[in-house]
Amino acid sequence: MPYSVNLPSGSGQATLVNSTQADGKTYEQLRLECLQKGKLFEDPDFPAVGDSLFFSQRVPVNFEWKRPGEICKDPKFITGGATRTDICQGQLGDCWLLAAIASLTLHEETLKRVVPHDQSFDRGYAGIFHFQFWQHNKWLDVVVDDRLPCVRNNLVFVHSADNTEFWSALLEKAYAKLNGSYESLKGGSTMEAMEDFTGGVGEMYETKNAPTNLFLILKKAVERGSMLGCSIDITSSAESEAQTTTGLVKGHAYSITGVEEVNYRGAKVQLIRVRNPWGQVEWNGPWSDNSREWSAIDSSEKNRLLHNSLDDGEFWMEFGDFKANYDKIEICNLTPDSLSDDGSKKWEVNLFEGNWIRGSTAGGCRNYIDTFWTNPQFKLRLDHPDDGDKMCSVIVALLQKNRRRLRKEGLDMETIGFAIYEAPDDQDHQGKDFFRYNGSKARSRSYINMREVSERFRLPPGNYLLVPTTFQPHHEADFLIRIFSENKAGAMYPNPPEEETDEEKGLRRLFEQIAGSDNAISARELQHSLFSRKEVKFDGLTLNTCHSIINLMDVDNTGMLEFEEFKVFWEKLKKWIMLFLAYDTDRSGRMSSYELRSALNAAGMNLNNKILQLLGLRFADENFDIDFDDYLTCIVRLENMFRVFQALDKQKKGVINLNMMQFLMLSMNI
Structure with a gap:
């Protein structure tokens, strides 16, 4: 079946890469070279050694690598057509691969792309064969020599019931090369191999x-x-x-x-x-x-x-x-262009590529709300419902790349999944608050450690935000997302968040130092951190003052400061310190209560004499001085009072009505 691809990254439709060889030579170039030199091909990229078999153990028996002509008298590539009886399991736990090969034999046209039939052990034989696999939106032509692992002259892994037929054994070897070794093929799902055979x-x-x-x-x-x-x-x-x-x-x-x-x-x-x-x-x-x-x-x-x-x-x-x-x-x-354009209705396919990087875009699932928003985000626009329907059918498939090949480095499949949100009209990368206050419209049924997680949804037309994640934060992997839709859909990357300045990066480091593992600052942690401020001479803030600061800045009512809240507070704190120092001329850590009016006016708080008298009585000492702790308590409580009043004054008339319980609750929080 043909398919059309809309790729935001601009990399286009699935392409055929002629060769995966390190030297860049194609199958035909390598075959002709061998024929001209009169020698059989030996693959330097997948040599006949133990490392091509196993990576986590020593080879358990004495394997011999033999060519088909050394195993039997008259070897054939395919005998009487490729059928399921050509596929017998050996000593490797890759029955999932065998089931996919068996299914492949039912689809002749697809089979001929994966297993080119114009290969043989007769005229033009040079000990080299090739097979084609789909990998991450590319068709790869994988070349192998025909040396196969044997014990006592018998094939150890996949083989045919006819011991003179070798296409299935060579196909398995090419797939093992693609994934790094034979051992890398242990354990998997039939659908994984079917996708590599078809691009579906x-x-x-x-x-x-x-x-x-x-x-x-x-x-x-x-x-x-x-x-x-x-x-x-x-x-x-x-x-x-x-x-x-x-x-x-x-x-x-x-x-x-x-x-x-x-x-x-x-x-x-x-x-x-x-x-x-x-x-x-x-x-x-x-x-x-x-x-x-x-x-x-x-x-x-x-x-x-x-x-x-x-x-x-x-x-x-x-x-x-x-x-x-x-x-x-x-x-x-099916999506590959290997199938003829027979008039079948086309899928519309959008592709996204990305990665999860520790400390940057590996935010983990929604359980980790403080970092979830840092995951890659992708926008999808569904404009056209299915024919004869009001909803849009979409299949979302999230695939993690190259994990089998990475097994030899101690890495295995990550546990992955995704969530879909109704997107706001702006084109921006959404922050933490968006995900805190908005639930997902659809999501993968579960997080699972398979190469691909796919799910079919029916969604109303609209704009959506797709967030792929690993289950836990700080886990790295590369991924590919494919979105199938019955009708054309728009796809784009949201505008990235603005790059942090050096000052913001420094502030984030300070926040992480203070916050610790829970990624949030408590009143006591704030008290300890502010005690070390050197700009102002003071004995430290009281815990009550720090609670007032948290009440002022804690917009999500967690009782703690998260980074965005801390960033706003830090900007305010710098302004408040500058105002205090403007009136603490001798750097004693005190300012005259007579200067309080000017300091508060400079902070944008215009108060009448009656309020200023009450503040002087409340915060000044017997010498009419106000220390930094009391100054900060005063200004924070006033900010809180202004904020609460303005929130309650819906009509903007300068008047609010409170019952007793509302008054008590506000008094306790200011």
């Missing part, structure tokens, strides 16, 4: 817990040329390949090839077409090939549906029977 985005549904619109989801997926599979769970190995009385096989990977609605006896009936590619066994219940239901529908409709179901092993089922018999559905929403 995966979804998985359990039929027993599926959304109510599952039939519509499947119908649209078929219309878009997506790859769909289904299976029946097994509870033990004994059930594998067991046949049910209705002709279905447990543990089998089936493909879904059609979704239709038919008129049956005056009502609409939902049908789904399923294919068993590895046998003649078919469903024998309602709507099976020769069932009586077909005689009750229009002959033209019957011919249309059955004409495309001529393959042995392909059959129709009523959708309710399908859900009752099958357990899992996998959808790989």
Whole structure:
């Protein structure tokens, strides 16, 4: 299926990189060089040594690296077509990869891109083969030599049931090279490999817990040329390949090839077409090939549906029977340009790339509100609802890059997820307060340590903010986000927050020193930090004064100062100190109470004589002096009083009405 890509970063549609070799040479260049020199290719980028096998342990047995011609007399690349019987598991825990390869064999056109068929051990053979994989919006051509790990002349890892056929073993080797080693392939999900084979985005549904619109989801997926599979769970190995009385096989990977609605006896009936590619066994219940239901529908409709179901092993089922018999559905929403433009409706795809960097953009999930806002943010605009609907269908897929390759450095998959918020009209990177006071409109169902987290949503048209995160802060990784939509969507990066000045960076360091691990400053921590101020001579602030400061600056009512609140306070403190020093001419740490009027006027507080007299009585000593602690207490309490009054004076008439409890509450907080 073709696809269109709207990429804010401007890197364009998925591109083919001709070679991943360090020397930049292509497969064809390397093959011709070997033929001219009369030697077989030996891959310097993935040598036949133990490090290509394992990174966390020594090679447990004596492996020999052998070419197919040393293993058997007449090796073949592909014998009689690539089928699931060509894929047998070896001693590596990569059954997830094998299942994906088996599924790939059901889609001939896609298979030919991943496994170019014009390769052989006959004419033009030079010990070199190549395979193509999708990685992070690029198609890579991965070159390998054909030396394969063996023990006693037998392949150790993936091999074919036909011991003269080697395409599957060489494909596994190329995939191991892409990921750094064979050991890097241990453990994974089938969908991960399917995405690397197709460039698609995966979804998985359990039929027993599926959304109510599952039939519509499947119908649209078929219309878009997506790859769909289904299976029946097994509870033990004994059930594998067991046949049910209705002709279905447990543990089998089936493909879904059609979704239709038919008129049956005056009502609409939902049908789904399923294919068993590895046998003649078919469903024998309602709507099976020769069932009586077909005689009750229009002959033209019957011919249309059955004409495309001529393959042995392909059959129709009523959708309710399908859900009752099958357990899992996998959808790989295809996007690569490897499929022909057959008129299928296109997905619209937006791509974002980014990274989480410790101390900068690795803010962690919403549990860590103080740093959550520092995560990368991306804006998405949904203007056009789905055809015949008022909502917009989107699939969001967050993928962490290169984590298998990084295993040898002690790094594994991060636990990742994302949240979607309704975005404000401005184009700015949103700060902490936005996320404190606004809940998400959608989010990934869970945080999980898989390569990709994907989710389908139905959202009303509007502007949205997408925030991808690791679960915990300070964890680093690179990521790719793909957003699939039925109709074209706008995508952009918000304006970044303004760069901090050197002064702000210094203030942040001071804040982190004072705040400690909880990233917030308490009254006692504030008292201790202000005691060390050198500009003014004083014995330190009382705890009550520090509580008043926190009451003034604590806009989110946490009882503590966070960085933005601390930054505002610090600017005010510098201004208050300058005013005090203007009247403390002898630097004694005291100012005359007669100067209080001028100091308060300079601070923007114009008070009448009666209030000034009360302040003098409250804060001046017997010598009519006011020390810095009392001055600061006075000015902070006045600021608090002005702030509270102005907030309550909704009509701006200079008058407020309070009942007793409101008055008491305000008095306690000022």
